[in-house]
Amino acid sequence: MSMNSFGHLFRVTTWGESHGPALGATVDGCPPGVEIDEAMLQQWLDKRKPGQSKYTTQRREPDQVEILSGVFEGKTTGTPVQLMIRNTDQRSKDYSEISQTFRPGHADITYFQKYGIRDYRGGGRSSARETAARVAAGGLARAVLAKLAPEVKITGYMVQMGPKAIDRSRLDLGQIGENPFWCPDPVAAQDWADYLDSLRKSGNSVGAVVEVIASGVPAGLGAPVYGKLDTELAAAMMSINAVKGVEIGEGMAAAALTGEENADEIFMGNDGKPVYGSNHAGGILGGISTGQDLVVRFAVKPTSSILRPRASITLEGKPAEVITKGRHDPCVGIRAVPVGEAMMACVVLDHLLLHRGQIGDAGGKIG
Numbered sequence: 001m002s003m004n005s006f007g008h009l010f011r012v013t014t015w016g017e018s019h020g021p022a023l024g025a026t027v028d029g030c031p032p033g034v035e036i037d038e039a040m041l042q043q044w045l046d047k048r049k050p051g052q053s054k055y056t057t058q059r060r061e062p063d064q065v066e067i068l069s070g071v072f073e074g075k076t077t078g079t080p081v082q083l084m085i086r087n088t089d090q091r092s093k094d095y096s097e098i099s100q101t102f103r104p105g106h107a108d109i110t111y112f113q114k115y116g117i118r119d120y121r122g123g124g125r126s127s128a129r130e131t132a133a134r135v136a137a138g139g140l141a142r143a144v145l146a147k148l149a150p151e152v153k154i155t156g157y158m159v160q161m162g163p164k165a166i167d168r169s170r171l172d173l174g175q176i177g178e179n180p181f182w183c184p185d186p187v188a189a190q191d192w193a194d195y196l197d198s199l200r201k202s203g204n205s206v207g208a209v210v211e212v213i214a215s216g217v218p219a220g221l222g223a224p225v226y227g228k229l230d231t232e233l234a235a236a237m238m239s240i241n242a243v244k245g246v247e248i249g250e251g252m253a254a255a256a257l258t259g260e261e262n263a264d265e266i267f268m269g270n271d272g273k274p275v276y277g278s279n280h281a282g283g284i285l286g287g288i289s290t291g292q293d294l295v296v297r298f299a300v301k302p303t304s305s306i307l308r309p310r311a312s313i314t315l316e317g318k319p320a321e322v323i324t325k326g327r328h329d330p331c332v333g334i335r336a337v338p339v340g341e342a343m344m345a346c347v348v349l350d351h352l353l354l355h356r357g358q359i360g361d362a363g364g365k366i367g
Helices: 038-048 094-099 108-115 129-147 175-177 186-201 231-239 251-256 334-360
Strands: 013-014 022-028 065-071 081-086 153-161 208-215 245-247 266-268 273-276 294-302 310-313 319-322
Touching: 022 129, 022 153, 038 065, 038 129, 038 334, 081 310, 129 334, 153 175, 153 186, 153 334, 175 245, 175 319, 208 334, 231 245, 231 294, 245 251, 294 334
Parallel strands: none
Antiparallel strands: 013 022, 022 081, 065 081, 153 208, 208 294, 245 294, 266 273, 310 319
C-alpha cells in the first residue's frame, strides 16, 4: 500500500529520493485559470534550499523547480500539475561506511524492517530532502489562495531552539527575515547564533519549535468528527520529517488552564461580525475555523546525523559504533519553517475547496 499523497480535492503526491536524479510533486485538483510560473514557485523554494548560512547543511542544491504539465500560457489548466526538482549535489560516497550499519535516530532500521531493502544513500524517502517537493506544491497552493481568498496570509517562524525560547513581549514579525533562524525576537536570534555555533563546532545538534499562523482564514472551514481542520493540520505537520509533536492554539498548555481562562469570549464587532477576546483555541472550534488566526506549533527533534559516536548494530545484528559523516543541519528546525508554511497552505486551500463544494454560500449568518 502506498502512502505518498495527502489532501482531498487539492491532492499532492510527492516522489523521489534524497540521492536520486530528481524529486517532485504531482498536484491534482488545482483549479484552472490560476496564474503561475516557475519564478512564482521558486521564491518559496529559495527560502528552504540548503547552504544559505553556516547554520544549515552545506549541500549545494539550487532547488530549481520545473513545471512539466498542467500549465498553459501561464495559467493552470485544471489538469495535474507536475513539478520536478533535480538533485545536483549528491555525495552518496559519504554514506558508504554505513551501508551495513543502522544510524541511531534515523529511519534506516525501520525502512529495512518494512521493505527488506537497505538504501543507505542519505535516507531516501525519509530524508528531509523530500520536503522540497512539498514547498513547491505549497507555492502552487498559495497562488490559488491568492485568487480565491486573497485575505489569507501565512507566516511561519521559530519560537524555540533547544531550551532557548523567544520572549513574546519582543515578538516582531518584521524581524523574521533579518536573521538566519526565522526568529521574530532579535535578542533571542543573537543568543541562538552563539548557542548553535558552539553545538555545530562540537559535532552536535539541537531541536526546535516552529509556529505557523494563517490569518484571514474564513469561518466555517473544516468538518465535524473525522474531517476536523485541526485533525488535518496536525497530520500535515506531523508528516514533516523529524517532527515529533504538534499543538493547535494553546496546545498542551491548555491542560493547566481553568475553563474560565481557556474559553475564548465572543462579542459582536462594529462590522457586524463576531470577535473573540482571546484565541486559546487556535482559531478552531469543533474542528471548524472561527475566522480567527489559525495557530499551529510543531516540535522538531535534533538532527540525528551527528559527528558524535553512537552505539548501533549492523545488518548482521553485530554491535557497531556510528559517526554519521556528510553534510547535515545542526538544527533542522531552521529549514522546517518554509515547509510548515507550505503544509498550512495546502491544508487551508484543500478545506476551502471542500467547503465551497459542499456548502457554497449556505452558511449561517449572525446578526
